[in-house]
Amino acid sequence: xxxxxxxxxxxxxxxxxxxxxxxxxxxxxxxxxxxxxxxxxxxxxxxxxxxxxxxxxxxxxxxxxxxxxxxxxxxxxxxxxxxxxxxxxxxxxxxxxxxxxxxxxxxxxxxxxxxxxxxxxxxxxxxxxxxxxxxxxxxxxxxxxxxxxxxxxxxxxxxxxxxxxxxxxxxxxxxxxxxxxxxxxxxxxxxxxxxxxxxxxxxxxxxxxxxxxxxxxxxxxxxxxxxxxxxxxxxxxxxxxxxxxxxxxxxxxxxxxxxxxxxxxxxxxxxxxxxxxxxxxxxxxxxxxxxxxxxxxxxxxxxxxxxxxxxxxxxxxxxxxxxxxxxxxxxxxxxxxxxxxxxxxxxxxxxxxxxxxxxxxxxxxxxxxxxxxxxxxxxxxxxxxxxxxxxxxxxxxxxxxxxxxxxxxxxxxxxxxxxxxxxxxxxxxxx
Amino acid sequence: xxxxxxxxxxxxxxxxxxxxxxxxxxxxxxxxxxxxxxxxxxxxxxxxxxxxxxxxxxxxxxxxxxxxxxxxxxxxxxxxxxxxxxxxxxxxxxxxxxxxxxxxxxxxx
Numbered sequence: 001x002x003x004x005x006x007x008x009x010x011x012x013x014x015x016x017x018x019x020x021x022x023x024x025x026x027x028x029x030x031x032x033x034x035x036x037x038x039x040x041x042x043x044x045x046x047x048x049x050x051x052x053x054x055x056x057x058x059x060x061x062x063x064x065x066x067x068x069x070x071x072x073x074x075x076x077x078x079x080x081x082x083x084x085x086x087x088x089x090x091x092x093x094x095x096x097x098x099x100x101x102x103x104x105x106x107x108x109x110x111x112x113x114x115x116x117x118x119x120x121x122x123x124x125x126x127x128x129x130x131x132x133x134x135x136x137x138x139x140x141x142x143x144x145x146x147x148x149x150x151x152x153x154x155x156x157x158x159x160x161x162x163x164x165x166x167x168x169x170x171x172x173x174x175x176x177x178x179x180x181x182x183x184x185x186x187x188x189x190x191x192x193x194x195x196x197x198x199x200x201x202x203x204x205x206x207x208x209x210x211x212x213x214x215x216x217x218x219x220x221x222x223x224x225x226x227x228x229x230x231x232x233x234x235x236x237x238x239x240x241x242x243x244x245x246x247x248x249x250x251x252x253x254x255x256x257x258x259x260x261x262x263x264x265x266x267x268x269x270x271x272x273x274x275x276x277x278x279x280x281x282x283x284x285x286x287x288x289x290x291x292x293x294x295x296x297x298x299x300x301x302x303x304x305x306x307x308x309x310x311x312x313x314x315x316x317x318x319x320x321x322x323x324x325x326x327x328x329x330x331x332x333x334x335x336x337x338x339x340x341x342x343x344x345x346x347x348x349x350x351x352x353x354x355x356x357x358x359x360x361x362x363x364x365x366x367x368x369x370x371x372x373x374x375x376x377x378x379x380x381x382x383x384x385x386x387x388x389x390x391x392x393x394x395x396x397x398x399x400x401x402x403x404x405x406x407x408x409x410x411x412x413x414x415x416x417x418x419x420x421x422x423x424x425x426x427x428x429x430x431x
Numbered sequence: 432x433x434x435x436x437x438x439x440x441x442x443x444x445x446x447x448x449x450x451x452x453x454x455x456x457x458x459x460x461x462x463x464x465x466x467x468x469x470x471x472x473x474x475x476x477x478x479x480x481x482x483x484x485x486x487x488x489x490x491x492x493x494x495x496x497x498x499x500x501x502x503x504x505x506x507x508x509x510x511x512x513x514x515x516x517x518x519x520x521x522x523x524x525x526x527x528x529x530x531x532x533x534x535x536x537x538x539x540x
Contacts (some may be wrong), residue, residue, distance in 0.1 A: 167507050167529070168455065168497050221457050222497070222506040222529045251437070251527055254459070258467045258502055421515040 004068040009079055014028075014043050017094050019084065025090040034090050035073045040065050041084045070204060100425030108182075108338040111327055117200050119225040119295045120190070120322030120347050125392040126203050129354050134396075136204025136353035138360070140230030141191050142239040142264065143346075144224065145184035148212035149331040150177035153196035154189045160208035161234050169226025175230035176254045179331045180216040186338050187242055189329035190336035190346035191353070201335070202296040203350025204357075210234035210431075215243055228255060232262050237356045238367075242269040242342030244279030252281040260286060265364045267349045269341040270317035271304030278306040278316045282341075288368050291385050292323020292344040295351060300324050303341055307383070315386040319375055351392050355399050370399035436518055440528040444511045453494050455508045455529035461522055468503025477522055478505040485516045 009015045025034035075087060087152075109270035121127070124407040140160060150159040162174035179185045192209050193202025212227030224243070231239060248260045259266050268282035270289045282289045283306060291303040299305075299320055307315050319320060323344030330336040348371065355367050374395035375388035436444070440456055448452045460477055461538055462468050469477060478498045486492050493509040506529055507517060 166509065168495055169499060170497050206440070220455070220529050221527065221531065222455070222499075225457065225499050225502060225504060225506070227503045229504075234502040254462075254467055255502055261467050262501065 005347075009082065014076045014078050015082065017075065017077055017085070019075075019085055019091055020074070020093040020095070022090055023090040025092075025268070035064070037090060037355045038073055038085060038088065041077060041081040041088070042073075043078050043081060062232035067227065108336055110330060110334060110336045114196055115327075118190075118322075118327045120326055120343075121200065123295065123297075123322050124203065124390060125353060125394075126351070126354070128393045129351075129358075129396055130205075132355045132358075132396075134357050136192060136207030136350065136357055138206075138208075139204065139238070139356045140208045140210050140234055141204070141349055141353050142228075142234060142236035142241075143184070143188050143191060143209045143215050143349075144227045144239070144241045144243065145179035145187050145211070146216045147179040147184045148177055148188040148211040149179045149185040149329070150210065150211075152185060152189065152329045152331065154193035154199075154201055154329045154334060155185070155209075156194060156196075158188070158192045158194060158202075158209050159211050160205070161210045162212070163227070163230050164213040165223045165226040165230075166221050167220040169220075169222035169224075169229070171226070171230065177211065178213070180213060182331050182336070183242070183338075183342065184211070184213070185331045186326075186328040186336065186345040187240065189341060190326065190343065191240055191350045192423060193329060193330060197402060203347055206356075207353040210236050212354040228259065232259070232264065233281040236264050238349050238352040239264050239266045239268075240346045241266065241281075242345045244269065244271060244282050246271070246273070246277070246279055248278075248283060249280040253284055253286065256281050256284050258285045260364045263364060265352055265367050267345055267352060269345040269370065272302045272340050273304050273344075274302055275305050275384065277304045278302065283308070283316045285310060288319070288371065289317035290323075290341055290345040290348050290349065291317035291320040292339070292341045293320040293378075293389055294324035295322070297378075297389060299378060299380075300339065303344075303384065304340070305384045313386065315383055317341070318372060318386050319348065319388065319390045320344065320378065320385045321390050323347075348390055351390065353399075354392070355395060358396060359399055366399065366402055369394045370402065373398035435523065435525040437525070437527040439531060440526055443528050443530075444496050444514060447511045449517075451510050453508050454511055454514050455506060456514050456517075456526045457504055457506045458517060458526045459524045460503045460505075461524040462503060466536075468501075468514050471500040474498060474503050474505070476502045481517060481520050482507070483520060485513060485520065489513055 064073050085091050162177040164172045188209055189201050192204050194205050194209040210231055214224045214227040256266050266287045270291050271279035272281045281287050284417045292300040321344035323341055324339045325337045326343040327335050329335050352367055372387050374391045377388040378385050443454050460469050475498050482496055491513050493507050495508040498505045
């Protein structure tokens with residue numbers, strides 16, 4: 001971990017660190033006193049995560065945050081502070097810290113939406129599906145993010161249900177739709193933004209959103225579990241989730257399997273840390289993992305990709321979708337561009353909603369296979385995406401092709417439901 | 432602590448043991464054979480039964496319990512002794528710490 005601290009110091013001048021107090025320091029009744037003695041070593045860098053969170057909430061900037069139950073302090077240090085911390089007897093260890101809160105998209109700026117449609121919608125060929133009358137009507141997409149500004153012009157009527165979760169995964173009573181950041185409003189409108197002022201940013205402009213506020217402030221496992229549990233009760237067919245742990249973290253693997261068994265296609269961002277990296281749960285074989293490409297069809301440099309030692313879906317992400325300079329809604333009104341696999345993920349979730357409308361009986365696996373089958377391979381010396389770039393009309397054709405093959409069976413009254421078939425498939429161990 | 436606790440939960444339990452401060456843990460119920468999770472009603476019933484059983488055996492109660500009925504999981508905030516006793520129940524498959532150090536659950540990739 002110190003290697004990462006050294007790298008961050010070399011490139012940025014400061015680094016985020018976690019400081020583990022020594023056994024002696026933790027043995028005193030009031031460990032906060034020992035932690036406070038370390039405060040002068042930390043920097044009040046305006047670029048630190050603590051500062052970013054405080055400034056966003058209009059709160060005083062902390063230089064350090066202490067977690068008494070853990071005996072760990074968190075903050076930003078420069079070279080001198082880092083050296084001082086490592087030599088302090090109250091300190092057992094100084095390690096690099098994961099970023100504290102939401103990973104920002106790699107780029108964002110406010111814009112005036114000049115085109116009637118976004119480049120991402122055109123790139124996916126979505127207007128061809130709209131021309132066939134497919135707009136996502138009747139399909140619920142679960143959206144787990146920072147919340148949503150449901151009053152934005154493009155989202156009027158799009159949010160069919162909303163819930164904000166506390167750190168134990170309980171719904172906050174009476175909490176109305178809101179965005180704790182601006183990330184959730186952007187991703188929500190890419191999925192299901194309605195036409196407003198002659199402009200459309202949503203792939204499935206008649207789909208309904210079940211939007212859960214599960215990140216930013218009080219990040220905890222149970223908070224996300226609460227959102228996922230709730231999304232099942234909302235009748236969701238698709239999950240759009242642009243969050244994840246860095247690296248491999250297997251604890252959500254059974255959850256993703258449960259979602260599939262309940263008829264929800266989990267569409268999850270791969271991450272923004274470039275080649276050789278990925279995030280969980282987006283890197284599970286059981287997730288439809290999403291990378292980002294630009295308007296020339298090139299995989300974005302930031303888009304995560306990683307090969308795993310496993311028989312199925314060894315390369316992450318599965319597919320790539322528009323994720324660079326994506327125009328979508330900004331809380332409070334107007335539009336902004338963002339770049340990230342977070343932006344690519346809702347494009348695919350919107351497409352999945354259109355496919356689910358085209359064939360309401362389609363199983364999770366059929367929806368997924370149609371999207372995978374639609375892809376145009378991406379060449380290049382470095383493998384960056386398993387199947388390639390998603391195409392909407394090709395996905396619809398693939399879905400219909402498979403539907404024609406299976407339609408006589410679907411007419412048999414005793415045929416198991418899609419959910420039952422999915423459970424049987426999972427019991428058999430197939431993807 | 433049984434091996435079914437993740438290392439972070441084990442660490443938090445050891446840390447909290449000295450002053451008996453509450454720990455938050457997410458418990459995974461042992462799924463029926465061939466299924467990813469118990470049925471929603473079973474999850475609710477079993478959670479209530481487990482918490483009642485541990486309350487009776489320890490003489491303590493949980494501060495908070497919340498059931499994820501569709502996921503075969505529940506989260507408990509309780510003192511370390513209560514959490515350890517829950518971990519020892521045969522219906523529990525595994526458990527993990529709800530709060531991760533450094534708030535490592537990140538969004539917006």
